[in-house]
C-alpha cells in the first residue's frame with residue numbers, strides 16, 4: 001500500500017504543530033514549579049542585585065533633597081534649591097530612627113556627618129527660630145549660619161551619592177574599589193582593603209576543604225563499594241551521620257575534641273607525639289577540619305555512585321592483559337570514576353563557598369568567610385546595600401568558577 | 417617436553433566459595449597444545465569458575481594447575497600471559513580502539529612504533545582496519561567483540577580464554593563470528609579455551625569439548641564422539657537432541673552382537689536391544705537414548721516387530737530443511753514422547769493423530785544408568 005501523497009511543506013507544518021503541542025503540554029506541567037521558583041529564587045536574587053546598586057534609605061527619607069541634587073554635577077556650586085529642600089525634608093521627617101539611619105549612613109562617607117545631620121534635625125524640630133531657621137519659608141543661607149560644616153561640599157556629595165538611583169559604591173567596595181570625588185574609579189589603599197583578602201580566604205578554605213574531602217572520600221568510597229550490600233549500608237549510615245546531626249551539636253563536639261585540653265591533644269601528649277598542646281580550634285585548622293567533616297558525604301555519595309557503575313570485569317581484563325593490580329587500578333579503574341570526582345568536587349566546593357555557621361563557631365577572627373560578612377552587614381551594621389553587594393560578589397564568583405569548571409570537566413570527562 | 421605433553425593440566429582441582437558447596441569438584445583435565453577446547457554445560461555448572469581459575473582470577477581450594485608441567489596455581493593473572501575475552505567485552509571506555517588494543521603492549525614496554533604496527537596487524541586480523549581512532553562506544557556489539565579479541569591476541573599470549581564471548585550477539589552475527597573464530601584459531605595455532613552453554617556452538621567450533629554438570633566434568637571428547645557415543649545420560653541429553661525411554665535391563669546378549677543388552681520398557685511392549693554404554697548389571701534401571709535421525713518410522717504394522725514400538729503422532733514441526741514428528745509411545749507407562757527427524761519429501765510423513773510404528777536400531781540405542 002502506498003501512503004497518501006503529502007507535499008513536504010504540509011508535512012513540515014504538521015511536525016511543527018505536533019512539537020508545539022508537546023512543548024505547551026510540558027510547560028503547563030511545570031508551570032507551578034516555575035511560579036514557585038520565580039517567587040522564591042528569581043525575585044529574591046533580583047532584589048539582591050538591585051539592592052547592591054541602589055539603597056532607597058536616603059532617597060525615601062529625603063525625597064525633595066534627592067530630587068534637587070539629581071541635576072547637580074557635584075563640581076559646580078551647590079544650587080540653593082538643595083539647601084531649601086533639605087530643611088523642608090528634615091522638618092517633614094518626624095521619625096528619629098529613620099533620620100538616625102540616614103545620619104549613620106552619611107557618617108560612613110564623611111566622618112562627623114552624623115552629628116551635623118542630627119543636630120540640625122533637632123534644632124529644626126525644637127526651637128527653629130532660636131537656631132535661625134524659618135520653618136514656613138526656609139532660607140538657603142540658614143544652614144551654613146547654623147553650622148559651618150554645611151558649607152563643605154563633601155557632605156552634599158555624600159547625600160547626592162546615597163540618594164542616587166544608581167549607586168555602585170557598595171559593589172565597588174566589595175571588590176576593594178572606590179570612586180574618588182570626581183567619580184573616577186580607584187583601588188582602595190592596601191591598608192584599608194579587606195574584601196579582596198576575604199574573597200581569597202573564602203576560595204582558599206573552600207579549595208582546601210574540597211581537596212581534603214577528595215583525599216579522604218576517595219578511598220572511603222572505594223572501600224564501601226567493595227563491601228557486600230548490608231555492610232555497605234552500615235558504612236553509609238556512618239558517613240551520613242554528620243548530615244543528621246544539628247550544626248550546633250557537631251560544632252560543640254569538635255570543640256570538645258579539638259580544644260587545648262581536648263581529647264585529641266590529650267591523646268597526642270599521652271602518646272608522646274607532642275609536648276605542648278596544638279592549637280586546633282578557633283583558627284583555620286579547626287574550620288577546615290569541621291567543614292571537611294560536614295561536607296564529606298557530598299563527596300562520597302557521587303563517588304560511590306560512579307564507582308558502583310564500573311563493571312568489575314574491567315579490572316580483570318586489565319590484569320589479564322599484564323597490568324599488576326595497582327597499575328590496573330590507576331590506569332583502568334580510576335579513569336572510570338572521573339565523572340564522580342567531577343560531581344563531588346563541584347558540589348563540595350560550591351557548598352563550602354557559602355559556609356557560615358561552622359567558621360563562625362569554630363574559626364578565629366581571621367578565618368571568617370564571605371557569608372559571615374554578608375550576615376554581619378545585614379544583622380549588625382544594618383547596611384543592606386553592602387550585604388547585598390557582598391552576596392553579589394559571592395554569587396558571581398560561584399558562577400564564574402562553575403562555568404570554568406564545566407568547561408574543564410567537559411574536556412576531561414567526555415573528551416578523548 | 418614432547419609435543420604431545422599437554423599444555424595445561426588440572427590435577428584434582430576443586431573450588432568452593434562458601435566452604436559448603438563445590439562450584440567445581442575433583443577436576444582432572446588436560447588441555448592440549450594448539451587445540452580448541454570448549455567447556456560446555458548448563459548455567460551454574462562450574463565452567464566460568466574453571467576458566468577463572470585457569471586465568472588466575474580465582475584460586476583453587478584444592479588441587480593444582482600445571483602449565484607445561486610447572487604449577488601456576490598461585491601465579492597472579494598478570495604474569496600468566498593468557499589473553500582473556502569476556503562476554504560484556506570489558507573494553508576500556510576511556511581509551512579509543514587503538515589504545516585498547518595497544519594496552520597489553522604498552523604495559524609490556526613495547527616501543528611506540530612497534531606497538532602501532534602490531535595494533536594495525538591485530539585490527540586487520542579481526543577486520544577492523546582503519547577503526548583505530550574510534551571511541552569504543554561508537555562501535556556495534558560485534559565490532560566491540562572483535563576489538564576485545566584483537567586486544568587478547570595482540571601480545572601473542574600462550575593461550576586465549578573466552579567466557580561466552582558471543583552471548584550478547586544476535587543469532588546471525590553469532591554464527592558468523594563462530595566461523596571467524598574457528599578460522600582464526602586455525603590460522604594462529606594458539607590454544608583456545610572457550611566457555612559456552614550452547615551445545616551447537618560447541619559442536620561447530622571445537623576440536624574437543626568438556627561437558628560440565630554440577631561442578632563435575634562428565635566427558636571430554638571429540639565432538640563426533642560426544643554426539644555418537646555420549647558417556648552418560650546427561651551428555652546424551654545435553655549435547656544434541658535425544659529420545660529417552662526408561663526401562664529395566666532384562667538380559668545380556670552373549671551372541672548377537674556381544675555387549676548388547678535387552679531393555680524391558682514395561683507394559684506389553686517387546687524388549688528393545690541396545691548398546692551397553694555404562695556396564696550396567698542385569699536387573700538395574702536404565703534409560704535408552706537415541707538420536708532423532710536414527711529412529712525409523714513405519715506407517716504400517718511390520719511383520720517383524722523386533723526393536724519396534726507402536727506410537728501415535730502428537731504433532732509435526734516444520735524446520736525448513738526437515739520435519740520433526742513428536743510421537744507418544746502409546747504402549748508404555750506414561751507414554752514417553754519420541755522425537756523423530758524426517759526429510760521434507762519423505763513419502764511416509766504422517767499427520768498428527770496417525771498411528772505409526774517406530775523402529776530403534778540396536779546399534780544406535782544406547783543404554784545409560
Ligand SMILES: Nc1ncnc2c1ncn2[C@@H]1O[C@H](COP(=O)(O)OP(=O)(O)O)[C@@H](O)[C@H]1O
Nearest residue numbers: 433434439457458459460461462463464465466
Ligand atoms: N564469586 C562467587 N561467589 C559465590 N558463588 C559463586 C561465585 N561464582 C560462582 N559461584 C557459584 O559457583 C557455581 C558455578 O558457577 P559458574 O562457574 O559461574 O557456572 P557457569 O559459568 O557454568 O554458569 C554456581 O553455583 C555459582 O552460584
Ligand SMILES: [Mg+2]
Nearest residue numbers: 460463464465
Ligand atoms: Mg558462566
